[in-house]
Amino acid sequence: MPCPEPTLLNAYVDGELDAESALRIEGHLASCGTCAASLRELAAERAQIAAEATYHRLAPERRAEMVSHFWRAAEPSRRARPARTGARQFWFGAASGALLTALAALALTYPTPDTRSEALVGDLIGAHVRSLLSERLIDVASSDRHTVKPWFAEHADVSPPVADLADHNYPLVGGRVDYVDGRRAAVSVYRRGAHVINVFAWPDSGVRLPRGIASRSGYNLVCWQASAIDFCAASDAAGEELLGLTRLLEPAGRQAPVE
Amino acid sequence: MTDLRTRFEQEALPHLDAAYNLARWLTRSAAEAEDIVQDALLLAFRNFDRQRGPSTKAWLLAIVRNCFLSQVRRSAPRARLTDSIDATGDALTPPALVSLADPEREAIAAERARSLDEALGRLSEDYREVLVLRELEGLSYREIAGVTAMPIGTVMSRLARARESLRVHWLRATGGSDDALS
Numbered sequence: 476m477p478c479p480e481p482t483l484l485n486a487y488v489d490g491e492l493d494a495e496s497a498l499r500i501e502g503h504l505a506s507c508g509t510c511a512a513s514l515r516e517l518a519a520e521r522a523q524i525a526a527e528a529t530y531h532r533l534a535p536e537r538r539a540e541m542v543s544h545f546w547r548a549a550e551p552s553r554r555a556r557p558a559r560t561g562a563r564q565f566w567f568g569a570a571s572g573a574l575l576t577a578l579a580a581l582a583l584t585y586p587t588p589d590t591r592s593e594a595l596v597g598d599l600i601g602a603h604v605r606s607l608l609s610e611r612l613i614d615v616a617s618s619d620r621h622t623v624k625p626w627f628a629e630h631a632d633v634s635p636p637v638a639d640l641a642d643h644n645y646p647l648v649g650g651r652v653d654y655v656d657g658r659r660a661a662v663s664v665y666r667r668g669a670h671v672i673n674v675f676a677w678p679d680s681g682v683r684l685p686r687g688i689a690s691r692s693g694y695n696l697v698c699w700q701a702s703a704i705d706f707c708a709a710s711d712a713a714g715e716e717l718l719g720l721t722r723l724l725e726p727a728g729r730q731a732p733v734e
Numbered sequence: 735m736t737d738l739r740t741r742f743e744q745e746a747l748p749h750l751d752a753a754y755n756l757a758r759w760l761t762r763s764a765a766e767a768e769d770i771v772q773d774a775l776l777l778a779f780r781n782f783d784r785q786r787g788p789s790t791k792a793w794l795l796a797i798v799r800n801c802f803l804s805q806v807r808r809s810a811p812r813a814r815l816t817d818s819i820d821a822t823g824d825a826l827t828p829p830a831l832v833s834l835a836d837p838e839r840e841a842i843a844a845e846r847a848r849s850l851d852e853a854l855g856r857l858s859e860d861y862r863e864v865l866v867l868r869e870l871e872g873l874s875y876r877e878i879a880g881v882t883a884m885p886i887g888t889v890m891s892r893l894a895r896a897r898e899s900l901r902v903h904w905l906r907a908t909g910g911s912d913d914a915l916s
Contacts, residue, residue, distance in 0.1 A: 480894075481894045481898070482890045482891050482894045484894075485890065485893055485894040485897065486875070486890055489868070489875065489893075491874070491875050491890075516901075517897065520897055520900070520901060521869060523850065524850065524854075524865065524869040524870075524900075525869055525870075527850045527851075528850055528851060528854055528869065528870060529851050530751075530755055530870055531754060531755045531758035531759065531764075531767070532751050532754065532755065533750070533751070533754050533768075537768075538750065538751075541750075541768065541771070541772065542747065542750070544772065545772060545775045545776065545779075546739075548772075548776055549775070549776055549779045549780075550739065668872065669751070669870075670751075688744050690740065690743035690744050690747070691743075693743070693747040693748065693750050695744065695748060711748055711750070711751060712748060713745075713748040713749070713791075714744045714745070714748065
């Protein structure tokens with residue numbers, strides 16, 4: 476085989492070639508030092524971009540402002556709607572206004588939501604955001620679960636199972652103690668790509684946990700319970716990615732609650 | 735409506751960082767990036783129930799890109815932001831100097847990161863865009879093709895050229911050291 480086009484080498488590095496083409500390239504690489512060197516260079520360049528290029532991120536408080544600004548613009552109530560708007564926006568606003576009225580009526584007839592549960596969700600989101608704002612994301616930095624778990628036993632009210640899930644692309648980065656529902660919660664910190672996932676664990680106190688994926692201000696929460704410990708994974712990662720982690724953390728046979 | 739809101743919160747808002755990152759790399763300005771993301775979120779929300787393909791992230795990024803392009807068109811008289819490697823002889827900014835004698839390894843790492851960012855910033859928009867989508871957002875070729883409205887073949891060749899161009903710019907930024915990438 477003659478030397479492949481640079482495009483093909485790139486596609487090979489990106490894992491975008493079908494098996495047959497990939498095999499042909501590998502056959503060629505085994506006998507061509509020039510192409511093998513180009514490949515190493517490409518792989519090094521990729522690794523370096525991933526490690527060193529800035530992933531621009533909004534500060535958590537700016538992000539929260541942006542989300543609330545967005546919702547105000549997306550679902551304007553009748554009162555908040557500016558005076559002069561196009562016909563389309565008028566109907567959009569009118570429809571959401573009517574809906575809000577309907578919802579308000581519903582809220583009067585249905586029992587109020589469990590306020591302790593809502594307060595708990597607020598606590599968890601607050602703790603998650605604070606961990607990102609402050610430098611104190613991690614108290615014990617370790618990817619070794621044998622270091623993190625005993626540390627929890629000393630510092631938190633529970634010592635939940637800790638797993639190193641690097642093989643599943645959820646590397647463990649450390650642990651922390653936080654205050655949730657009046658208890659010293661053990662927080663295992665995982666990463667998913669550029670996202671931080673905080674997994675809170677605290678003794679079950681009977682407060683109802685939200686079911687499925689709960690979302691507030693662009694952050695997602697997935698809660699579950701096992702062995703009298705309440706767990707909650709919080710992150711700005713997609714809900715599906717959180718569910719993926721909770722499935723790995725759950726003991727076999729127990730599934731994270733999904734609606 | 736509330737259900738739509740919930741689904742938007744669960745499926746689209748988690749990609750807010752990705753939307754901002756792309757906008758920030760395209761505009762190279764935090765303020766402009768925020769405006770673009772704000773526009774894109776509204777458009778996305780209003781069209782959320784239309785067909786959006788298998789990846790909500792790629793769909794949202796396509797909207798961000800369109801918002802960016804229409805913003806560029808609005809301010810058309812302004813000079814184009816691109817400075818393609820073929821078009822410019824000299825880089826706009828002087829290359830960063832790396833002091834090899836610096837004993838602080840962390841300081842060197844920070845210096846190099848700035849250089850890589852700088853090099854990425856100097857690429858033409860076309861190149862920067864595919865690199866950000868591939869390396870920072872981890873999109874597949876197919877998804878990049880969806881976001882940029884290009885055929886997959888074009889994505890492949892553009893990405894290959896973009897990486898080559900980045901190597902040239904990056905080597906220049908680090909003073910031409912040959913082992914910069916090893």
